[in-house]
Amino acid sequence: MVSGLKLIPLLCLTSGLWAAVVYGNHSGSCKTCPSGWTQFDGSCYMFHFRDMDWADAERYCTTVGGNLASVHNKEEYTFLKTTLQAVAGKQLAVWLGGYDAVKEGVWLWSDGTFFDFKLWFKGEPNNYTGHENCMEMNFRGREYVNDSNCNVKRSFFCEKRL
Structure with a gap:
């Protein structure tokens, strides 16, 4: 395991599309676009x-x-x-x-x-x-x-x- 680095692959359902997200020392929530925006x-x-x-x-x-x-x-x-x-x-x-x-x-x-x-x-x-x-x-x-x-x-x- 890489020291000090946590990589946990997550899948998030965003706007009907599956996207890969890498979790490090950030919030575990998936980032999505606000309403009216396209990702x-x-x-x-x-x-x-x-x-x-x-x-x-x-x-x-x-x-x-x-x-x-x-x-x-x-x-x-x-x-x-x-x-x-x-x-x-x-x-x-x-x-x-x-x-x-x-x-x-x-x-x-x-x-x-x-x-x-x-x-x-x-x-x-x-x-x-x-x-x-x-x-x-x-x-x-x-x-x-x-x-x-x-x-x-x-x-x-x-x-x-x-």
């Missing part, structure tokens, strides 16, 4: 139809305990696209949590996680108008991750870690 890969996500500029969308997400969604792999990106299609019935352009407003070309996630995103559309980000500092997915309704003007009003995804 995926250790985070909870909520889509908001209400159009806001990027800063107001980020502020809203912080009031519900999260940030605009960050995307760290293809599976997470696919999950967001699939969720958006199911909820909205089409691929709307939506805000994600990426931005380079502090320094042009240095992209950050609003949740503070490491920016490792590699799924930009060809030629993006390009700061086309000189004022494109915020990340959107589904630009013009296509599978197209783009840098956009932060003042444009869009729907958005909030994310909070479990």
Whole structure:
């Protein structure tokens, strides 16, 4: 047995899905998403139809305990696209949590996680108008991750870690 480390596998029924949970020196309860949020890969996500500029969308997400969604792999990106299609019935352009407003070309996630995103559309980000500092997915309704003007009003995804 590993000294000082207790690993007890548990199975929890969360939102109708079975998930493996590892018990260490934490509460033995299973972490689940609040009502209205959808769980995926250790985070909870909520889509908001209400159009806001990027800063107001980020502020809203912080009031519900999260940030605009960050995307760290293809599976997470696919999950967001699939969720958006199911909820909205089409691929709307939506805000994600990426931005380079502090320094042009240095992209950050609003949740503070490491920016490792590699799924930009060809030629993006390009700061086309000189004022494109915020990340959107589904630009013009296509599978197209783009840098956009932060003042444009869009729907958005909030994310909070479990």
